[in-house]
Amino acid sequence: MSSNTANNATILLMGLRRGGKSSICKVVFHNMQPLDTLYLESTSKPTTEQFSSLIDLSVMELPGQLNYFEPNYDSERLFSSVGALVYVIDSQDEYLNALTNLSMIIEYAYQVNPRIHIEVLIHKVDGLSEDYRMDAQREIMQRVGDELLDLGLEGVQVSFYLTSIFDHSVYEAFSRIVQKLVPELPSLENMLDNLVQHSSVDKVFLFDVNSKIYVATDSTPVDIQTYEVCAEFIDITIDLDDLYVEDEKQQSSNSVRSKKRELRSISNLSNGSILYLRQMIRGLVLVALIRNDEIVNDVSLESLITVIDYNVNNFKKSLVKMWQNARIDHPTNH
Numbered sequence: 001m002s003s004n005t006a007n008n009a010t011i012l013l014m015g016l017r018r019g020g021k022s023s024i025c026k027v028v029f030h031n032m033q034p035l036d037t038l039y040l041e042s043t044s045k046p047t048t049e050q051f052s053s054l055i056d057l058s059v060m061e062l063p064g065q066l067n068y069f070e071p072n073y074d075s076e077r078l079f080s081s082v083g084a085l086v087y088v089i090d091s092q093d094e095y096l097n098a099l100t101n102l103s104m105i106i107e108y109a110y111q112v113n114p115r116i117h118i119e120v121l122i123h124k125v126d127g128l129s130e131d132y133r134m135d136a137q138r139e140i141m142q143r144v145g146d147e148l149l150d151l152g153l154e155g156v157q158v159s160f161y162l163t164s165i166f167d168h169s170v171y172e173a174f175s176r177i178v179q180k181l182v183p184e185l186p187s188l189e190n191m192l193d194n195l196v197q198h199s200s201v202d203k204v205f206l207f208d209v210n211s212k213i214y215v216a217t218d219s220t221p222v223d224i225q226t227y228e229v230c231a232e233f234i235d236i237t238i239d240l241d242d243l244y245v246e247d248e249k250q251q252s253s254n255s256v257r258s259k260k261r262e263l264r265s266i267s268n269l270s271n272g273s274i275l276y277l278r279q280m281i282r283g284l285v286l287v288a289l290i291r292n293d294e295i296v297n298d299v300s301l302e303s304l305i306t307v308i309d310y311n312v313n314n315f316k317k318s319l320v321k322m323w324q325n326a327r328i329d330h331p332t333n334h
């Protein structure tokens with residue numbers, strides 16, 4: 001693999017004012033409570049944040065009030081270096097203006113950078129009934145399609161997601177957006193599929209600990225409840241780990257174990273399923289859900305965990321190797 005590409009993938013977050021861009025950034029990347037976003041001030045300058053995970057990601061937010069096409073704003077350089085354009089539409093507001101703005105941006109972005117991924121968040125759907133959500137999605141997709149057709153851009157791929165900061169939908173959307181920027185995704189998915197097949201695991205995610213975005217999962221469909229349970233298990237494990245380390249410090253100041261040791265945690269859920277977590281590299285953890293009816297006693301559980309441990313060890317070794325050879329999908333404008 002070539003190694004001369006920059007270790008960076010940029011996601012550009014755009015949309016009209018008060019659409020929810022800053023809130024999304026704060027909730028997903030800074031663990032802000034969704035209700036606290038009510039008091040966020042309008043953003044007036046572009047802001048960029050860097051995140052180091054399997055890939056080094058920057059999320060750049062462009063304020064809704066900025067005119068990107070005024071001559072002294074270097075939009076060309078901006079769009080040409082971006083991996084994904086995420087456009088946020090406030091579904092609770094009148095969105096026709098947003099759709100016109102979106103098609104204009106797509107036209108420009110695509111011209112400057114045909115490899116750009118165009119992702120549309122139909123946001124704040126928590127305020128809409130189930131029926132209305134579907135109608136809004138259908139209407140927005142139809143209108144965007146029509147506008148692109150008028151512009152002669154019918155071949156441009158646009159993905160749509162229904163999102164809200166009040167549930168896990170925004171994490172799910174960002175997971176899928178980030179995954180498109182991970183060039184090793186097919187190999188990762190393959191490795192996770194192997195793990196599932198050989199370990200009696202039902203679902204496995206590779207999570208970024210800080211954001212709870214999953215950078216890969218096996219190829220079985222993701223159901224949002226499984227995602228939620230697995231994501232919450234990360235927080236619980238980390239909280240307990242902190243307690244444990246504190247406790248150890250008190251008991252013996254001479255033998256404080258390094259917090260750097262690998263995190264590993266297993267928990268039985270009341271419905272008989274098991275959650276399994278192991279720390280990987282670069283702020284990633286692997287979380288697996290095991291719904292195994294064959295676990296009838298502690299002995300069968302123990303042998304199952306031994307197999308999983310072994311396979312996860314191998315997965316981690318492959319991940320380390322993959323990472324050493326990694327390069328990042330950094331779109332350039334040739």
Ligand SMILES: Nc1nc2c(ncn2[C@@H]2O[C@H](COP(=O)(O)OP(=O)(O)OP(=O)(O)O)[C@@H](O)[C@H]2O)c(=O)[nH]1
Binds near residue numbers: 038043044
């Ligand atoms: N109901 C609901 N409100 C949301 C959601 N996301 C954001 N908001 C609210 O929308 C308002 C505007 O959010 P901001 O994040 O400031 O919007 P912005 O797009 O960054 O706005 P500018 O900085 O002006 O460009 C805030 O009061 C948020 O609490 C959501 O998913 N559902």
